[in-house]
Amino acid sequence: MQSEKQAQWVRGYCEAVGDLLTHEKVQQMRRYPHHKPVDTLYHSVYVSFLTYRICTAMHWRAREATRAALLHDFYLYNWYVDKHEEGHAWYHPKEAVKNAEHYFGPLTPMQRDMILSHMWPLHLMPPRSREGMALTFADKVGAVRDFLRLSKRFEPVYTCIETEMKRYARPADPC
Ligand SMILES: [Fe+2]
Ligand SMILES: [Fe+2]
16 A cells, blocks of 8 residues: 555646556557566656656756656657667667657757756756756666566555546647
């Protein structure tokens, strides 16, 4: 059973991203493996939930940042199979921005920068905002957990988010 504090985090998170999370294109991220054994949607929910918690605790721009974090890997292809001229690490942030703006309208400058710079320090382009630093940090934590096979520990929270987000099944707002 989740604690009341955790339930509050889940409710706040779903208020920020529920409309995006229920969108069919965001749900499509389930089809694509990210770091084995997790799919891209599971990874993105973990990373955006952690970004939400950091930004809320620090009184930063949590809603704007959490929405960008959910879409930071919104590249919609199987990177183990589908190859591009540029390596995946360099190509996918640009594809995520393109898809986010195609399906949900213009991103804010901060959201755009957060997504494009989330691979820092592999990319030599650090985030320009503290919210972007939170996303980059959360992404690294998520990746390490995936590789250490610790990702399943997030499943109880993920299940609560899935249950809560059913209340948000309506067309997405612009970011
Ligand atoms: Fe990524
Ligand atoms: Fe990621």
